[in-house]
Structure formats: structure tokens, C-alpha cells
Amino acid sequence: MPNIVFQHADKRYDERAERYVFRDLNLHIRKGEFTVLVGPSGCGKSTLLRMIAGLESVSGGDLLFDDLRVNELPPVKRGVAMVFQNYALYAHMTVYDNIGFGLKIAGLPKAERHALIQDAARQLQLEELLQRKPTQLSGGQRQRVAIGRAIVRKPSAFLFDEPLSNLDANLRAQMRAEIAELHRKHGVTTVYVTHDQVEAMTLADRIVVLSRHGLEQFGTPDELFDTPANLFVAGFMGSHRMNLVPVDETHAQQLLLLTGQSTGELAAAGIGTIGARPEDIEVVDGSAASVQLVERLGAESLVHFAVGGSLTPLCALSTDRSIAFGQARALRVPPHKLHRFGPNGQRLAP
Numbered sequence: 644m645p646n647i648v649f650q651h652a653d654k655r656y657d658e659r660a661e662r663y664v665f666r667d668l669n670l671h672i673r674k675g676e677f678t679v680l681v682g683p684s685g686c687g688k689s690t691l692l693r694m695i696a697g698l699e700s701v702s703g704g705d706l707l708f709d710d711l712r713v714n715e716l717p718p719v720k721r722g723v724a725m726v727f728q729n730y731a732l733y734a735h736m737t738v739y740d741n742i743g744f745g746l747k748i749a750g751l752p753k754a755e756r757h758a759l760i761q762d763a764a765r766q767l768q769l770e771e772l773l774q775r776k777p778t779q780l781s782g783g784q785r786q787r788v789a790i791g792r793a794i795v796r797k798p799s800a801f802l803f804d805e806p807l808s809n810l811d812a813n814l815r816a817q818m819r820a821e822i823a824e825l826h827r828k829h830g831v832t833t834v835y836v837t838h839d840q841v842e843a844m845t846l847a848d849r850i851v852v853l854s855r856h857g858l859e860q861f862g863t864p865d866e867l868f869d870t871p872a873n874l875f876v877a878g879f880m881g882s883h884r885m886n887l888v889p890v891d892e893t894h895a896q897q898l899l900l901l902t903g904q905s906t907g908e909l910a911a912a913g914i915g916t917i918g919a920r921p922e923d924i925e926v927v928d929g930s931a932a933s934v935q936l937v938e939r940l941g942a943e944s945l946v947h948f949a950v951g952g953s954l955t956p957l958c959a960l961s962t963d964r965s966i967a968f969g970q971a972r973a974l975r976v977p978p979h980k981l982h983r984f985g986p987n988g989q990r991l992a993p
Contacts, residue, residue: 725803730777738773819842929971932973944966
């Protein structure tokens with residue numbers, strides 16, 4: 644279970660061009676930690692995972708497992724196991740043979756191999772499916788087989804590349820719980836790529852937020868949600884997007900409603916953008932905002948409010964089911980719940 648450390652690491656595909664996937668990346672994934680990589684498509688999440696696995700080279704700097712530099716170490720000698728998005732199972736083999744294939748290639752004795760396969764099957768509730776072929780399994784069962792193939796190798800680190808993206812919502816929730824339980828049981832360093840906010844917030848000890856410009860923030864789910872480092876993280880993290888209101892005259896009425904201050908006062912204080920999460924906006928009696936849209940989510944509704952002449956509505960999460968299109972209400976945010984960002988997009992101290 645190593646610490647996985649990137650020190651001033653670069654990644655680029657064209658050595659002649661100054662186009663980097665990562666440049667001067669410094670990242671320390673702690674031993675036994677469940678780390679989730681999130682970010683928009685094309686930001687390098689899977690590339691970073693494949694660099695750890697040895698499937699992608701490091702163009703510059705160092706990748707360390709504890710104190711061992713592994714830049715040139717081949718994948719088979721890194722002691723990691725990777726679970727892919729498409730399962731990558733052998734269609735002509737049974738579940739039993741798929742799980743044990745790597746052990747067979749490694750020359751493990753048959754009896755020892757059998758014990759490891761049975762143990763993994765027990766953990767993943769696959770005991771009754773061991774003689775089936777992958778085509779006879781559901782998506783969730785196939786993913787369990789792929790995870791079982793990783794477990795039996797007893798790796799020093801698990802690497803998951805969007806393993807649940809092909810499953811429906813109910814199966815995703817079930818598999819999330821199972822992956823979390825496996826991590827609690829084995830305590831192995833785990834790096835997990837996803838585009839799903841709920842997966843990231845549910846599973847992670849710490850989350851790496853990536854953009855096309857590199858690493859934006861690395862911290863616990865609570866840190867990223869409560870104190871986003873910049874506008875990118877503020878807009879990206881959270882199942883309901885944070886309201887981000889630029890400090891300009893177009894948004895003057897929204898700013899006054901949220902903060903009680905004028906555009907000039909906010910600008911003089913060095914504030915470039917005000918942020919407010921929908922969860923933190925209270926819907927109260929009044930007439931400052933007009934209901935533009937109500938998204939019924941079950942116990943809660945995401946309500947879009949038109950305020951002033953701004954084209955961008957303010958969104959609030961409410962349990963009040965009497966709210967309907969066209970109604971007039973007022974909005975209130977506790978001052979300590981507001982997020983303030985400078986003109987450069989960086990978070991400002993309270």
C-alpha cells in the first residue's frame with residue numbers, strides 16, 4: 644500500500660510541441676487513502692490513472708511509490724490492479740477463469756489459485772455464477788467479475804477508471820456501496836476516476852479536481868464543497884451548481900438581494916464574483932424574485948428565480964411544494980454562507 648507521489652511531473656504526447664496534459668504536477672496520494680479524480684472530459688483524469696499504472700509514460704519529473712521512482716518500471720512490476728470502464732473480460736472464459744486468469748499466468752499453484760478465486764467470489768456474491776460466461780451476466784455482475792480479478796492479485800493499489808458509468812442508477816448506487824465496503828475491508832490505496840459528483844463525494848477521502856489547466860484543488864469532499872479554491876471548483880463541485888453572480892451592473896439587483904450591498908461597494912472591497920449554493924438560499928415571503936421554473940426532485944425542488952434584468956436565474960433548493968411558476972417570493976442567504984471570489988477567480992478570505 645504505497646504513497647503515490649508525483650513530483651514536478653509533466654505529461655505531453657508531442658515532444659516537439661509545448662502542449663502539455665500536465666505540467667509541473669505535484670500530488671501526494673497517501674497510503675491507504677481513497678482518492679477520486681474528477682474534472683470535465685479531456686482534462687486528463689484517465690491519463691493520470693494510466694501514468695500510475697504504467698500504461699502511459701511520464702514525460703518529465705518523477706512518479707514515486709513511497710521512495711521508489713517508478714517512471715521506467717513496467718506495469719507488471721508496479722503491483723497495481725486496474726479496473727476498466729468496459730470490464731475487459733474474456734468472452735470465451737467462465738467467471739471462474741476470468742477471475743483467476745492473472746494468477747494462472749503468474750504460475751500460482753492450482754490449489755492456492757482456487758482458494759483466492761473462491762474468497763473473491765464470496766466477497767462479491769459471485770459464488771453461484773462462477774461457471775457462467777460474461778455474456779450470461781448483467782452489467783453489475785460483469786463489473787463484479789472485473790473487480791474480483793483485481794482483488795485476487797492482492798495489489799498494493801487499486802485503480803478504477805469510471806467503472807460504473809455503464810450501469811443504471813440503481814446498480815450504480817449498489818456498486819458504490821460495495822466498492823466503499825471493499826476499501827474499508829482491504830484498506831488498499833485506491834485511485835478512482837469518475838465524472839459523477841455523487842460518487843466522488845460519497846466515496847472519497849480526498850478529491851482531486853482537474854481542469855484543462857491542471858490541478859485546481861485537492862482536499863476532502865467537505866473542503867471542496869464548503870471552501871472551493873476558485874471559480875472553477877465552485878462551479879464544478881456539487882450536485883446542484885453554485886449560483887455565481889459577477890459583480891457588475893447587469894447583476895446589480897441579484898447582488899443586492901444576496902448581499903445587501905451595491906455593485907460599487909462589492910467592487911471596492913475587491914470582490915469580482917459572489918457565490919451562493921442553492922442549498923443555502925432560503926425562500927421567504929416577498930416580491931423581489933419571480934419563479935421562472937420549478938424542477939421537482941421528490942422531497943425537494945430546485946426553483947429558478949428571475950431577479951431584475953439578469954438573463955441568468957438564481958436557483959434555490961426548497962422543500963416548499965406550494966411554490967409554482969409565476970409566483971413572487973424573496974430570497975435570503977446567511978452572510979456566512981456566501982462565497983466571495985476576486986477578479987482573478989480565486990477565493991477571498993471571509
